[in-house]
Amino acid sequence: MGVRELGLPERAADPGALPGRVTIWEVGARDGLQNEKTVVPVEVKAEFLDRLARAGLTTLEATSFVHPKWVPQLADAEDLLARLPRHDGVRYPVLVPNERGLDRALAAGVTHIAVFASATETFARRNLNSDLDAQFSLFEPVITRARAAGVDVRGYVSMCFGDPWEGVVAPEQVVSVGRRLRDLGCTQLSLGDTIGVATASSVERLLDTFTSGGVPVGELAVHFHDTYGQALANTLAALRRGVTTVDSSAGGLGGCPYAGSATGNLATEDLVWLLDGLGIAHGVDLDALVDTSVWLAGHLGRPSPSRVVRALAAR
Template identity: 65%
Template sequence: MRTPTVVPATVTPVASMPERVTIYEVGPRDGLQNEKALVPTEVKAEFVRRLLAAGLPVVEATSFVHPRWVPQLADAAELMGLLGAAGRDCPVLVPNERGLDRALELGVRHIAIFGSATETFAQKNLNRSLDEQFAMFEPTVRRAREHGLDVRAYVSMCFGDPWEGPVPVAQVVEVGKRLFDLGASQLSLGDTIGVGTAGHVSALVRAFVEAGMGTDQLAMHFHDTYGQALANTYAALQSGITTYDASAGGLGGCPYAKSATGNLATEDLVWMLRGLGIETGVELEEVAAASVWMAGHLGRPSPSAVVRALAPASAGDAAGGAAQSGA
């Protein structure tokens, strides 16, 4: 009897869908930042290398946040040093001008800032009011652009806030446009606690477009807390969005919002896009193997459905990776 093989998704294009999308990989930063056990810097560097080798066009490497707030990323400078020239094209999150100074010293070419659509989360995450965050980010973005850096702006809590509840669409648009207008090239709209639904996604994108922003200036950042990340992605695709944040293996959460569970898994996203005939340039099997390898270091299986489905083909790689590092 022949051994069963993985049956690939049948490609069935859907009218009005984009022909190609960009996957913005956030696993090494957003995925690992909430891990309690410190991941060795060498393991993080290898994770980034494997993701780049899998064809992911953008891999966000780390954050220059103060180690007191996110101890997992205290090794940001060391990590970027290990990545060498390849690391200079990997975006890094910078919370303020001090973080920007560190990024500039290392020759980083792409940075991201991380704002909030709500007052409470701005206070908890940034120690600033909703309005004060713009004054904090303005010099950071201005100096970054003066040095020729590309700037991305995240806006969190776009669909709901665990302290304030539902967030009005108009409020998200106002905050998002203010962050973008500081000088960003792209605005990533975050469903930080994963409460968004497909209709809500469509309404939010429509509101941004009506406010004068193009769909090419927007990206979506979904969490899968309620299992809605792929449905929300489908709605965003129908709305013309062509950039999606995702985390290899579904790693991630938010250290300041305990109800935020894992990000949309890169593998789950690629599987769906393959079935729709949408190009990404990403090798699904290689990303899955990288996720299994990292899961071996973290000591638990990946939450990604696609990684679990492909795991028998990748399990050996995970074991090999753990053995080589002595983990």
């Protein structure tokens, strides 16, 4: 059941410059499950991704080719991709941390990858064992080789609004990191509010700084965490600035294993409810998505934190 079934208006009275359609970049299977304390069986992951595809999601970030020592929850990346049911029109990006990860991804037949950069010095050292400038020497051969192989590359930029060790992050610093990734060959930048401290005004300010710095808004995506309950407000602010790709996680799963204050991602169901209310197309069957999150919550042994999942599952 969604906005239409409840008789609620499908579009705000003043839609402004809202896009007509939004691409939902589903990160639950990677960013969500990597944060679980226990390893989810590979057959459950495969069914989770299959259910998400059948619910209408067309971009499913499936896993990460990170060393199992660092993220044991995703140690089954090759096995997962080998057994994953494929759907026409659905892409399955993976996160690649280095050249060894790229080798594994290419051997698995991956056609879309993402690299994960930091906008701050401290997080680069803690997450990448590098400094802010040196991280680009890690990414350059990965991006160059991937593009030469015909593989599309997305660049994640973490800590875009605040860092637990450094505090507020200047928009110009984030733009500098993003532009360097773009110059290396990333075709899209996902701007991450890793610890969930952004507000609508800071989202607008960062997006405006990117566009004034020569990066088209069409090349930007947003990735919000809901630590302070601002993820939907921040999403709306981004949509009004012209963003058309929004990252989210089915059921609100996820966080960040290297930033203890990071809580769950924006729930895909909550995002879909917002988009339906704004009259923005997205192609997702909300009931099927809720059923999927309820099913996965049963495997995880706890209820979904998504408010929309809880509300619709109780009907």
